[in-house]
Amino acid sequence: MSLLVTVFRNPAMVRELLDGPWDLLIRQARHANLLGRLHELLDQAGELASVPQRPLNHLRSAATMAERQHLSIRREVDILQQTLARHGLPLILLKGAAYVIAGLPAASGRVFADIDILVPRDRLPEAESLLMQTGWVSTATDAYDQRYYRQWMHELPAMQHLFRGTALDVHHTILPPTSRHKPDPALLLEASVEIAACPGVRVLSPCDMVLHSATHLFHEGESDNLLRDLTDLDALLREFARTESGFWQNLMARAELLGLEHPLALALYYANAVLDTPVPAEVLETVRHRINGGPGPWLRDAIYRRVLRPQHDSVADWFSPVARRLLYVRAHWLRMPPWLLAYHLAHKFLFPPKAVSVPLDGERQA
Amino acid sequence: MIVSDLAPPELHRRLRSDGLRLSSGPFNCRIQTRISEIIPELIRLYAHHPVIPDDAFVDFHIAIETGRGLHRWFRPQARFLVDGVEPFTPLPRAQALPMIEWGLNWCITAYSQHVLILHAAALVRGERAIIMPAPPGSGKSTLCAALANRGWRLLSDELTIIRLDTGQIEGLARPVNLKNKSIDVISDFAPDAFLTAPVRDTTKGTVALMAPPADSVRQLGQAAWPRWVVFPRYVAGSRAAWAPLQTGAAFLQIADNAMNYHVLGKKGFAAVSALVDRCDHFGFEYGDLDEAIGCFDRLAGEA
Numbered sequence: 001m002s003l004l005v006t007v008f009r010n011p012a013m014v015r016e017l018l019d020g021p022w023d024l025l026i027r028q029a030r031h032a033n034l035l036g037r038l039h040e041l042l043d044q045a046g047e048l049a050s051v052p053q054r055p056l057n058h059l060r061s062a063a064t065m066a067e068r069q070h071l072s073i074r075r076e077v078d079i080l081q082q083t084l085a086r087h088g089l090p091l092i093l094l095k096g097a098a099y100v101i102a103g104l105p106a107a108s109g110r111v112f113a114d115i116d117i118l119v120p121r122d123r124l125p126e127a128e129s130l131l132m133q134t135g136w137v138s139t140a141t142d143a144y145d146q147r148y149y150r151q152w153m154h155e156l157p158a159m160q161h162l163f164r165g166t167a168l169d170v171h172h173t174i175l176p177p178t179s180r181h182k183p184d185p186a187l188l189l190e191a192s193v194e195i196a197a198c199p200g201v202r203v204l205s206p207c208d209m210v211l212h213s214a215t216h217l218f219h220e221g222e223s224d225n226l227l228r229d230l231t232d233l234d235a236l237l238r239e240f241a242r243t244e245s246g247f248w249q250n251l252m253a254r255a256e257l258l259g260l261e262h263p264l265a266l267a268l269y270y271a272n273a274v275l276d277t278p279v280p281a282e283v284l285e286t287v288r289h290r291i292n293g294g295p296g297p298w299l300r301d302a303i304y305r306r307v308l309r310p311q312h313d314s315v316a317d318w319f320s321p322v323a324r325r326l327l328y329v330r331a332h333w334l335r336m337p338p339w340l341l342a343y344h345l346a347h348k349f350l351f352p353p354k355a356v357s358v359p360l361d362g363e364r365q366a
Numbered sequence: 367m368i369v370s371d372l373a374p375p376e377l378h379r380r381l382r383s384d385g386l387r388l389s390s391g392p393f394n395c396r397i398q399t400r401i402s403e404i405i406p407e408l409i410r411l412y413a414h415h416p417v418i419p420d421d422a423f424v425d426f427h428i429a430i431e432t433g434r435g436l437h438r439w440f441r442p443q444a445r446f447l448v449d450g451v452e453p454f455t456p457l458p459r460a461q462a463l464p465m466i467e468w469g470l471n472w473c474i475t476a477y478s479q480h481v482l483i484l485h486a487a488a489l490v491r492g493e494r495a496i497i498m499p500a501p502p503g504s505g506k507s508t509l510c511a512a513l514a515n516r517g518w519r520l521l522s523d524e525l526t527i528i529r530l531d532t533g534q535i536e537g538l539a540r541p542v543n544l545k546n547k548s549i550d551v552i553s554d555f556a557p558d559a560f561l562t563a564p565v566r567d568t569t570k571g572t573v574a575l576m577a578p579p580a581d582s583v584r585q586l587g588q589a590a591w592p593r594w595v596v597f598p599r600y601v602a603g604s605r606a607a608w609a610p611l612q613t614g615a616a617f618l619q620i621a622d623n624a625m626n627y628h629v630l631g632k633k634g635f636a637a638v639s640a641l642v643d644r645c646d647h648f649g650f651e652y653g654d655l656d657e658a659i660g661c662f663d664r665l666a667g668e669a
Contacts, residue, residue, distance in 0.1 A: 020421040027427070027449050054394070054423045057480045064479040068629045313450055359569075360446075360454040360468055 002315040004028040009276045011045035022055040032227045032310035035062035036109035066109045081200045083134045092118040098203040106235035114167035121172040135162045178336040183258040206240045207254040214267030221331030223307035234277045265290040370413040388415045391586045392536040398429040404463040407562045411541045414583035426473045475625045482528040482637040483625040488521040491666040494593035499623035505600025508548035512655045515556035520582040533640045535590040539582045541575040549574045595645045606657045609649035616647035
């Protein structure tokens with residue numbers, strides 16, 4: 001088990017760490033995008049006082065960065081709400097932005113690449129034009145990518161604000177319409193709840209939030225943030241198990257209604273196995289039964305055991321790069337039918353995307 | 367133990383294998399490289415920096431690697447990696463040495479939101495420090511290199527690190543980045559200082575690195591309190607002249623030169639306010655280095 005995961009399971013063990021292991025812990029946490037969250041975890045566990053100065057600097061630095069991002073998110077949400085309200089559209093936040101605005105522990109120390117929102121499919125053109133009028137532009141410049149997203153995916157091509165540089169993902173459902181699982185977005189919209197402190201801003205209901213997190217986790221093809229996403233899920237489960245009555249029963253029932261039992265089973269199994277997330281024994285029994293059926297559980301397990309580590313050399317083995325590649329294939333396999341997958345991969349092979357150049361400006365780098 | 371206590375073959379071995387671990391004030395670095403032609407100059411630039419034990423905490427694990435694939439030989443490139451991550455596009459291999467410095471600057475600005483980082487040079491006399499924020503082309507690095515060779519202790523040439531709790535400056539005593547004409551100016555002005563061979567055709571023109579004076583490196587970790595903020599401007603042929611600056615104007619200019627003012631929020635505002643309150647502020651125009659140094663020495667003597 002990686003040092004980072006060991007500390008997430010038992011924060012008090014940091015008291016015994018020497019300089020060398022601290023070095024490793026900070027590196028693993030940075031690679032997992034969990035440095036800010038590690039700061040909050042140690043703070044809440046009352047362990048910050050035992051952290052030596054140098055690692056403490058890195059933890060503080062990451063926590064400050066997360067704090068600053070949360071401030072930006074609040075401001076962007078405010079602007080988005082006003083923009084969409086012009087046409088009477090609600091603002092429905094997903095993932096990280098939702099955790100921040102709803103004040104959930106899953107927001108703690110979290111950093112963001114973008115803001116995710118959900119818009120009813122029939123109002124998508126309206127929402128897109130409103131966003132474009134207020135400075136958001138599509139980042140996919142090539143015609144194939146535009147068509148790929150608009151025809152087959154569950155979201156518009158990523159948008160970016162011209163002046164503020166913030167990235168925005170506009171979804172009309174939580175999984176591509178071409179994928180194996182097809183939850184009905186109308187049910188998600190219907191159950192969404194308004195945030196009392198932010199009129200006009202909505203988030204998914206607790207059960208749907210967990211299901212979305214779980215679904216995302218087990219349809220994602222990139223391993224970079226998977227452990228971070230698993231800690232999100234862990235925080236959501238711990239919180240809702242405490243605050244929502246009949247949470248586990250409702251969650252299982254909701255998963256069945258939306259046809260998401262399988263991703264939920266995987267999510268609960270791995271959250272419990274990796275992070276020791278409390279899951280009631282009978283739920284865990286159902287979950288184990290469900291995921292151990294069917295062919296290839298050992299291969300899936302070999303993949304997820306590796307991609308749910310911090311993506312750092314210190315915890316990689318010979319199979320890790322293979323696992324990352326297989327994860328990518330699995331995600332695409334779940335996302336589209338075989339003929340479409342073949343067409344898409346052939347196109348990406350024949351016309352590979354251009355590498356992005358990030359020039360070094362030694363004078364000013366921020 | 368300092369870097370020059372180790373024999374060159376041992377330094378080569380470390381740099382090419384597990385890395386050379388050294389301390390630059392608040393930041394511990396582990397440097398690895400298989401680009402052997404930069405090693406002789408690299409070990410002279412860091413000759414006086416303390417070598418830290420293998421099990422000490424390292425802030426930045428950096429490596430300068432050769433280009434990938436054909437770029438190893440054809441139009442050879444150098445890549446900068448921090449703990450296996452490549453934050454920017456490769457540069458021509460001839461720029462591998464300055465790339466270490468630029469890359470370290472990137473690491474500091476990207477990963478150090480626990481301090482206020484000014485794009486400024488800083489030097490100290492006794493315990494009182496002068497901070498010189500200035501845009502490129504203002505002659506900041508030239509003046510900084512000249513002062514460092516005339517009894518001022520070098521804290522930093524490029525990034526001035528200010529603690530958020532005490533307001534003290536944490537010195538780095540890293541090499542000074544000289545550009546274009548200032549390379550010849552400093553080799554004439556301080557013939558004893560070690561300068562690397564000039565590297566041409568970088569995005570900043572021709573650059574050379576000057577090794578920090580041994581005393582500045584030895585005194586790393588000694589307290590330095592900001593006392594003056596000076597905005598220098600080189601004007602050919604002009605007489606040296608001070609122009610006192612109002613605190614409001616100084617605040618805006620300092621905040622504008624702070625790399626992470628916007629990230630720190632309230633803490634950044636408080637840190638810049640405290641710095642402004644603690645210092646006297648001047649604009650400074652100069653055309654001759656000796657005359658400029660006389661002015662700085664008198665300033666330090668009066669206070």
